[in-house]
Amino acid sequence: MGDDVDRIKSRLDVVDIVGDYVKLTRSGRNYKGLCPFHEEKTPSFYVSQERQSWHCFGCGKGGDIFSFVMEKEGLSFPEALSLLARRAGIEIESYRRSDGSGKKTLFDIMEEACSLFRTCMNGDQGSVPRGYLDRRMIPPQVRSSFELGWSPPSWSFMVQYIKKKGISLKDAERCGLVLRGNRGPYDRFRGRVIFPIRDITGRLVAFGGRIVDGDGAKYLNSPETEIYSKRRTLYLIDKAKGAIRNGGHSIIVEGYMDALRLHMEGYPQTVATLGTALTEDQATILKRLADEVFICYDADQAGQTAAIRGMYVLQQAGLSVKVVALPEGKDPDDLLRSDGGKARFNDCLKEALPLVEHHIKLLSPAIKDDRTRKSAIHDLLEGLSNIDVTDVSPYLPSLAALLGIRDFEVLDALERVRSKRRKTDRSFDTEEIPSSLPDEGQQSQEMPPLPEIALISLLWSECDLRRKCDTREVVELLSDPRLKLMASSIMMGESPSSLEKRWLEMGETFQLRVLARGGAYLDEFTQNSDWKWRHFCHLLYRQKGQMRYNELRVKMLKGEATTREIREMEDLRQKLVSQKGS
Incomplete structure (x- = not known):
């Protein structure tokens, strides 16, 4: 087992593994992000590419790629080993839970089914689906690399295979491969081209099936199972994640064929939804990888209007959403297969409109x-x-x-x-006002806003700034009462070394943690101290203006604002808009 662990570690990068779950940004020689194991507003979670390890200074958890996957996915070590081995492309002994059941077994069954579907696509039974894919201009190498398969038009083909392999029919039902009727179990997918659906870590969690001949729904997907939730899955996310992260944006389409076509034509950052409106979980996955997303749905207005709500879900998650307008009557697959289609598609991408404008x-x-x-x-x-x-x-x-x-x-x-x-x-129609302030213990666990921490750290380290600044103005910029007290202490002229000694003697570690975090954050900026001071003062002035604007707005909506306050609110709004663009 030790050799397997070393081989896997040699092929996988901790930044890539953790980056599937956490939005990471470079911080000096390391990467940082919000910890996935506890709630926090300021990043205290660090990943070291050099040491191939991760650590959270907030909750204390840390380790390597195996411990991260075990913690995040709730897996045993053998299960994490197997998952990462598949991702690394390494064949290892199959480790299972002692009772032979659980999610690991379901993933194995899905891989067995995928292998069967692919064999059928490439064998004598696959002439019909191969002809269909030829007409759709999906060549053999693409069918292979995207694992396309074929489920024969039989009610018992999969059932017989499951029995032959000694797999429990109950587990096959749990995977969504088999249904149970009055006459016994029967195949869910019959006479369909099969599209394997993998999660972001590469685990096979579901299938999509496209009917070729006969009656039935055009597309049929796996049902919700223990290992598959369509809300948390995007088709081809396992293949697209690297391109999304490197390119800074993703492209979302509606159908399997659209996604395949875009990958074929040089847009590997493409994913597809699975027959549902976009969800918060999908938005979270995409936001971890990049900040911008292009929505590329069919051109008909009815479809666009129906999809708008999901697009706003993405923008609520902090993504910059742009909507691609295709020629009337065309979907991405149609357009890219037409003469000059790629050039026309590129023009559509360039002309994509921000969501609100669209x-x-x-x-x-x-x-x-x-x-x-x-x-x-x-x-x-x-x-x-x-x-x-x-x-x-x-x-x-x-x-x-x-x-x-x-x-x-x-x-x-x-x-x-x-x-x-x-x-x-809300259950009750009451004002959203907290019933009480956080207690001292709770407050001590929460770090103040990062711009305020940066301002305090600059005061601490730059004596010229302390001499030039007005104590009252600095204190008014801060919202955290603990930082106000720190600022007053620093500005009163007591030396940093004396303050540090006093805090240590009193057992007050909060101030030292603030300064450590602020120092590390300021190291990420190459500009001089004066620039940093102006930058963070600007951020805090804007924050203060936004709070005042919100306060006046509430008064206006209640009919309590004076004419002067309404004018002040409008002035603030214009300032906030202009500051945002600067």
């Missing part, structure tokens, strides 16, 4: 039509209410003109939609 353009005709105006406005406001007001602000003039109202009335309408949603989501 949504406005999509609904403008319906809003201008008296018969559909009301429902179209409702759909538009429902979508826009899901995202931050600063993302909507650049479009306020065009929205106001389209709706025939003033800018602030657009904001009011969006707030009413949000308010209605909040009331629907």
Whole structure:
């Protein structure tokens, strides 16, 4: 077993393994991100490529690729060994749980089924599906590399194979391969081209089947099982993740054939949804890999309108969403197979619109039509209410003109939609005000915002800044009371070494942890101290302005704001928009 472990470690990089679960950014010689094992707002989770290890300074957990996968997936060591061996392309002895059951066994059964489907595709039984794929311009090498298979049009082909292999029919049912009827078990997939669906780690979790001849649904997917949730899965994510991470964006399409075609034509960052609207879980997976996503769905307006809600889910997760408009009547596969299709597709990518702009353009005709105006406005406001007001602000003039109202009335309408949603989501119609402040113990575990930590660390390390700054102005920029106290102590003239000694004697480690984290964070910036000071002051001024804007907005919506406060709010809004673009 020791040799297997060493071979696997030699082929896999801890940054790639952890990067499937955590959004990592370079920090000096290491990588950092938010810990996947406890809640935190400031990254304390570090990955060392040099040592091939990971460690969280917040919760204390750490180790190598095996311990990470065991912790994250809830696997035993043999199961983690087997999973990583498959990813590394290494054949090892098959380790199982002592009772011979559980998720590991289900993955094995899925691999057995995949092997059978591929054998059928390449054998005498596969002439029909091979002909179909030839017509769709899917060549043999692509069929092989993407593991395409064939399920013969039989009710018992898989059932007989399962029995022959000595696999429990009950486990085959748990995998979704077999159904049980009045006359006994029968095959789920019959007469279909099979598309294996793997999760981001490469485990085979489901199949999609495309019918070739006969009656039945055009596409049939595996049901939800112990190892498969369509909400948390994207077709080809296992192959696309590296290209997404390296290229800085992903492309989302609807169908298996669309995804295959894009991979064939040089867009390896492509994934496909699995017959559902986009979900928060899928958004989380994509956000870990890159910050930008291009949505490339079929061109018909009905389909685009239905998919909008899922697109806003992506933007809510912090992704920059752009929507690709294809020629009418074309899907990505159709377009790329046509003459000059790749050049036309590239033009479509270049002309992709930000989600908000696309949504406005999509609904403008319906809003201008008296018969559909009301429902179209409702759909538009429902979508826009899901995202931050600063993302909507650049479009306020065009929205106001389209709706025939003033800018602030657009904001009011969006707030009413949000308010209605909040009331629907809550069990009781009460203000969302915490019943009490966090206790001292809870507060001590929470680190303040990183810009505030950086500001304190600069004061600590730069005596010139301490001499130039006004204590009151610095303290007013800080929101955390513990940092306010630290700033006052530092600015009063006591030397850093004296303060450090006093904190240690009193057993106050919070200040030292803040300074350690701030120092490490500041090391990532190559600019001089004056630039860093201006940069973090700007961030905190903006944060303070946003808080004041929100406070005034609440007063205005309650009808309690004075004329002066409304003017102040509008001035703040314009400043926030201009600062965001700077």
